[in-house]
Amino acid sequence: MADIHDKIQQFVISGDSSMLNTVMQMALDAGGQASDLLNNGLLPAMDLVGQKMKTGDMFIPEVLMAARTMQSGLELLTPHMEGGDSMSAGTCVVGTVEGDLHDIGKNLVSMMLSGAGFKVIDLGVDVKAPDFVKAVQENDAQIIGMSSLLTTTMVKMEETIKCVAEAGMRERVKVIIGGAPVTQQYADTIGADGYAFNAPDAVQKAKELVAAVAA
Ligand code: B12
Structure with missing residues (x-):
C-alpha cells in the first residue's frame, strides 16, 4: 500500500x-x-x-x-466513508472564521459529521460572527464548529463566542474549534466548549457535547 x-x-x-x-x-x-x-x-x-x-x-x-x-x-x-445513524445526531453550524479562506480541514470535519448522522449547515469560509449566530437561530443548532488556519484569524473565534453570548444563546449552544494553530489551551482561554485535533475527534467531541446539552 x-x-x-x-x-x-x-x-x-x-x-x-x-x-x-x-x-x-x-x-x-x-x-x-x-x-x-x-x-x-x-x-x-x-x-x-x-x-x-x-x-x-x-x-x-x-x-x-x-x-x-x-x-x-x-x-x-x-x-x-463510514455511514452514520439514519436519525439526526444533532445540528451543527460549521464555518471558517472571518478573514480566513482555508476550507479543506473544515470540509473534512463537515463531511465526517454528516457521515456520523449530524445535520450540517456549512457556511463556507470568511464567516462573520453574526452569521454564525443567525444560522444557529434559523436552524435551531446545538453546535457551532469554527475553523481557523491563520494565527491572525483565531481571534475571530473568541469574537463569535461573545456574539453568541450577547444573543442570549450561550447556555444552549456548544462551541467546538479547530484548525492547525488552535490548541486545547486556546479553547480554554477563549471559553470554547471543545477542541479537536482532527475530524474523527471533532465527531467524538460533537457527540459528547450534544449528549451534554440533552442531559
Ligand atoms: C492549502 C493551504 C492554503 C490554500 C487554501 C485552499 C483551501 N481551499 O483551503 C491557499 C493557497 C488559498 C492558502 C492561502 C494562504 N495561506 Co495557507 N496554507 C495551506 C496549507 C498548505 C494546508 C492547509 C490544509 O488544508 N491542511 C489540510 C487539512 C486537512 O488540515 P487542517 O486544515 O489543519 O484541518 C484538520 C484539523 O486542523 C482539524 N480542523 C480543522 N478545522 C476544524 C474545525 C473544527 C470545528 C474542528 C473541531 C477541527 C478542525 O480537522 C481537520 C481534519 O483533520 C497550510 C499548511 C498546513 N500544514 O496547515 C498553509 C498555511 C495555513 N497558510 C498559511 C498562510 C500564511 C497563507 C496566506 C496568508 C499566504 C499568503 N501570503 O497569501 C494565505 C491566506 C489566505 C486567507 N485569507 O485565508 C500559513 C499560516 C501561518 C500562520 N501562522 O498563520 C500556513 C501554516 C503555511 C505555512 N507553513 O506558512 N493557503
Missing part, C-alpha cells in the same frame, strides 16, 4: 486531479479502505505542501492547485 500512498502524495503536490482520482479509484476497486487513503495519502500530502510552502518550494498558485486536487480526492472518498 505504501506505493499508492506515495502516488497520492505525488499527484496532490503536482495538482493532478485526474491522475489522483484514477489511482484512488483503482485502490478502492481493489478493496482499499477510504480511511487508509485519507489518513496515509491525502492528509500527509497536505502536510508536505505546507512544508514546501514554508520553505519557498511551492507558491500560492501551486498550493491552490494542490488544495483543489485534495478537495476532489475528498469528494471521491465521501461516499465510501
Whole structure:
C-alpha cells in the first residue's frame, strides 16, 4: 500500500486531479479502505505542501492547485466513508472564521459529521460572527464548529463566542474549534466548549457535547 500512498502524495503536490482520482479509484476497486487513503495519502500530502510552502518550494498558485486536487480526492472518498445513524445526531453550524479562506480541514470535519448522522449547515469560509449566530437561530443548532488556519484569524473565534453570548444563546449552544494553530489551551482561554485535533475527534467531541446539552 505504501506505493499508492506515495502516488497520492505525488499527484496532490503536482495538482493532478485526474491522475489522483484514477489511482484512488483503482485502490478502492481493489478493496482499499477510504480511511487508509485519507489518513496515509491525502492528509500527509497536505502536510508536505505546507512544508514546501514554508520553505519557498511551492507558491500560492501551486498550493491552490494542490488544495483543489485534495478537495476532489475528498469528494471521491465521501461516499465510501463510514455511514452514520439514519436519525439526526444533532445540528451543527460549521464555518471558517472571518478573514480566513482555508476550507479543506473544515470540509473534512463537515463531511465526517454528516457521515456520523449530524445535520450540517456549512457556511463556507470568511464567516462573520453574526452569521454564525443567525444560522444557529434559523436552524435551531446545538453546535457551532469554527475553523481557523491563520494565527491572525483565531481571534475571530473568541469574537463569535461573545456574539453568541450577547444573543442570549450561550447556555444552549456548544462551541467546538479547530484548525492547525488552535490548541486545547486556546479553547480554554477563549471559553470554547471543545477542541479537536482532527475530524474523527471533532465527531467524538460533537457527540459528547450534544449528549451534554440533552442531559
Ligand atoms: C492549502 C493551504 C492554503 C490554500 C487554501 C485552499 C483551501 N481551499 O483551503 C491557499 C493557497 C488559498 C492558502 C492561502 C494562504 N495561506 Co495557507 N496554507 C495551506 C496549507 C498548505 C494546508 C492547509 C490544509 O488544508 N491542511 C489540510 C487539512 C486537512 O488540515 P487542517 O486544515 O489543519 O484541518 C484538520 C484539523 O486542523 C482539524 N480542523 C480543522 N478545522 C476544524 C474545525 C473544527 C470545528 C474542528 C473541531 C477541527 C478542525 O480537522 C481537520 C481534519 O483533520 C497550510 C499548511 C498546513 N500544514 O496547515 C498553509 C498555511 C495555513 N497558510 C498559511 C498562510 C500564511 C497563507 C496566506 C496568508 C499566504 C499568503 N501570503 O497569501 C494565505 C491566506 C489566505 C486567507 N485569507 O485565508 C500559513 C499560516 C501561518 C500562520 N501562522 O498563520 C500556513 C501554516 C503555511 C505555512 N507553513 O506558512 N493557503
